[in-house]
Amino acid sequence: MSAVSNLSGSYAYTDTLKGVYYGPGSVKTALPQLLDILGAKKALVVTGKSLFHKTDVVKTVETILRERNAYGATFYEIGEHAPVAGIKAGVQKFKDVDADVIVSVGGGSPVDASKAILYFVQQERGGRYLPQIAIPTTLSAAEYTIGAGYTNEEGHKVAVHAPELAPSGIILDAELTLSTPERLWLSTGIRALDHAVENLYRPLVPPPIKHLCYAALADLFKYLPASKANPQDIEARQKLQIASWMSLWPIKVSSHTALGLSHALGHKLGATYGIPHGITSCLTLAPVVALKAETASKEDKEWLAGALFYLRKPSTGSLEGDITQLSVEIQKLVDGLGLHSTLSQYKVPQEDVRTIAERAVGKEDPLLPKVVGLLQGIYV
Numbered sequence: 001m002s003a004v005s006n007l008s009g010s011y012a013y014t015d016t017l018k019g020v021y022y023g024p025g026s027v028k029t030a031l032p033q034l035l036d037i038l039g040a041k042k043a044l045v046v047t048g049k050s051l052f053h054k055t056d057v058v059k060t061v062e063t064i065l066r067e068r069n070a071y072g073a074t075f076y077e078i079g080e081h082a083p084v085a086g087i088k089a090g091v092q093k094f095k096d097v098d099a100d101v102i103v104s105v106g107g108g109s110p111v112d113a114s115k116a117i118l119y120f121v122q123q124e125r126g127g128r129y130l131p132q133i134a135i136p137t138t139l140s141a142a143e144y145t146i147g148a149g150y151t152n153e154e155g156h157k158v159a160v161h162a163p164e165l166a167p168s169g170i171i172l173d174a175e176l177t178l179s180t181p182e183r184l185w186l187s188t189g190i191r192a193l194d195h196a197v198e199n200l201y202r203p204l205v206p207p208p209i210k211h212l213c214y215a216a217l218a219d220l221f222k223y224l225p226a227s228k229a230n231p232q233d234i235e236a237r238q239k240l241q242i243a244s245w246m247s248l249w250p251i252k253v254s255s256h257t258a259l260g261l262s263h264a265l266g267h268k269l270g271a272t273y274g275i276p277h278g279i280t281s282c283l284t285l286a287p288v289v290a291l292k293a294e295t296a297s298k299e300d301k302e303w304l305a306g307a308l309f310y311l312r313k314p315s316t317g318s319l320e321g322d323i324t325q326l327s328v329e330i331q332k333l334v335d336g337l338g339l340h341s342t343l344s345q346y347k348v349p350q351e352d353v354r355t356i357a358e359r360a361v362g363k364e365d366p367l368l369p370k371v372v373g374l375l376q377g378i379y380v
Contacts, residue, residue, distance in 0.1 A: 014146070014166045014250045016131075022172035022242060024234050027135060031064050031103070034169035038131050040101035044094050045074040046114045047105040052076040055179040057137060061105055072097035081157065081271045082113040082150035090117040091124075102132045104167075105176075107188065108142035108277060115148030115165040122164075131168035137177050138188040139240055140277060141195055141248040143170050149267070157271035166250060174238035182231060186337045187278025189224045189240060193217065193330065194281035196247035197289060198260035200307070201300035205251070210303055212246040214310040219243035221311055221333060228337055261371070262288040264360040272356075275346045282339045286331040287374045293323035295367060343379045350379060 018037050021030035035043075043065050045058060052058045058074060065071035075093045078086045094102070094117055104114040114132045122129045134143035147161045177185065196213040199205050220243050226236045258264065265288070266280030275283075292304055298319075305322035308315060311329060316322050334340060344350070357371040365371075 014163060014252050016146075016164055016166040016168055017170070017250055018168050020170045020172065020245065022238065022245075024175045024238060025173060027060065027171050027173040027176060028064060030169075030171045030173075031061070031133065031135075032068055034133050034171070035068060035070055035101070038101060038133075038168055040131065040133075041070060042072045042097060042099045043070050043101050043103045043133075044072050044090075044097055044099040045103050045105060046078060046090060046110050046117070047074065047076050048078055048107070048110055049076050051106045051137065051179075057176050057179060058105055060176070061103060061135060065103065072099045078110050078113045080109055080274070080276060082109045082116065082148075084150055084152050087113055087116045087120065087150055090114075091120050094121060100130055102130070103135065104132055104143075105135045105137065107136065107138035107184065108140035108191075111136065111140075111142040111167070112148045112150060115167075116150045116160060119148060119160045119162065119165060129162065129164035132165075133169040133171065134167040135171045135173065135176065136241070136244075137180050138184055138278075139192045139244040140188040141192050141244045143167050144245065144248040144250045151271045155272060157267045163252070170245075172238070172241040172245065174234050174241055177237050177241070178232065178234075182228070183339070184276070184278065185231075186224060186228060187276060187282055187339055189220055189227075189244070189278075190285065190334060190337070190339060191278045191281045192240075192244040192247040193220045193333075194262050194266075194285045195244075195259065196220070197285060197304070197307070197326075197330070198262055199247070200303040201292065201296060202259050209249050209251060212249050214307060216243045216246035217307055218310045220247070221329075224333065224337060260288070261291070261360065265356065265371075265375070268356050268359045269343075269346075269348065273346055273348050275348075279339070279341050279346075282334045282341050283343065283378050284374075286327045286334065287378055289330060290324055290327035291367075291370060291374055293320045293327070295370070296323070343375065348379075353379065 102114040104110045146166045147159050149159045152158050196216040199213045223236045223240045262284045265284045269275050269280045301319040305319045353375045
């Protein structure tokens with residue numbers, strides 16, 4: 001048995017999370033309930049420019065807060081990958097309105113930016129971390145983690161971690177996702193798939209959570225094409241939000257552990273070259289799974305191979321063959337959703353490929369040549 005085995009460990013829910021509320025239209029009742037549970041008096045709404053200017057989603061949230069006399073202001077100067085300049089401006093806005101809670105609305109960038117804002121506020125003031133209520137409109141699942149990624153002045157992705165940074169409340173209201181652009185909605189669904197797959201070989205993830213990831217895989221494969229075929233299908237969207245939740249189920253662990261190679265590559269590609277995280281998963285997940293057929297431990301191979309059963313695909317007769325087939329199925333899903341991408345399409349210089357690989361796995365990692373080859377394979 002390997003030193004870190006799925007046959008030993010522990011499980012606890014995050015201490016911070018008070019509730020996940022889900023269902024079409026649920027924001028109207030869930031947001032007031034969460035404000036009461038948290039004893040929150042004044043909210044700063046953190047969102048993105050497009051969501052604020054082009055949809056009524058933020059206005060819906062603002063109206064609910066105003067009805068409770070809990071609205072402070074809305075801050076929407078958060079760019080993709082959460083640049084640190086926006087974080088600093090958000091900290092100032094939070095203090096200016098004397099807020100005691102953030103209500104984040106949108107995708108991973110507002111959620112992560114809110115965590116970072118609350119982190120810097122706590123570092124400045126001391127005492128307890130103030131809470132966040134997350135209302136996601138994509139499937140990126142940032143709301144289930146204790147980490148916040150943002151982009152520093154040099155353009156590199158950096159992160160802060162603390163158990164208290166996990167949102168205190170999450171509202172999954174599928175009606176609020178109807179205005180999410182199709183490419184963003186579907187590509188963040190592949191991001192959720194990336195979470196589910198990489199959790200199958202992530203250290204310290206207990207078996208019950210891995211089986212939730214299997215369920216997430218099955219639903220993402222089923223309902224992403226259904227949502228593309230009928231974007232107004234609220235039921236499919238709600239099931240996708242729940243699948244995203246299952247893909248990155250909140251757990252309490254003794255230390256923060258990274259997901260895996262696909263995420264490591266995505267973080268290096270995203271911030272440096274401006275590639276959305278959903279698209280980085282479209283680029284890297286299938287090739288990484290194919291590489292795992294060669295390099296993973298026997299236990300990790302067994303978990304990956306088991307995914308075929310949940311996708312209702314027959315076994316090839318070997319672990320390696322089943323993992324390779326899983327890679328094929330993932331790529332077929334990406335292509336079928338119209339999300340096929342290349343590094344050259346996003347103007348990543350070909351001479352940067354080795355540097356990206358080195359930053360993702362380290363210069364001394366024995367897998368480095370294979371990772372370089374993986375990136376070269378998705379260049380065009």
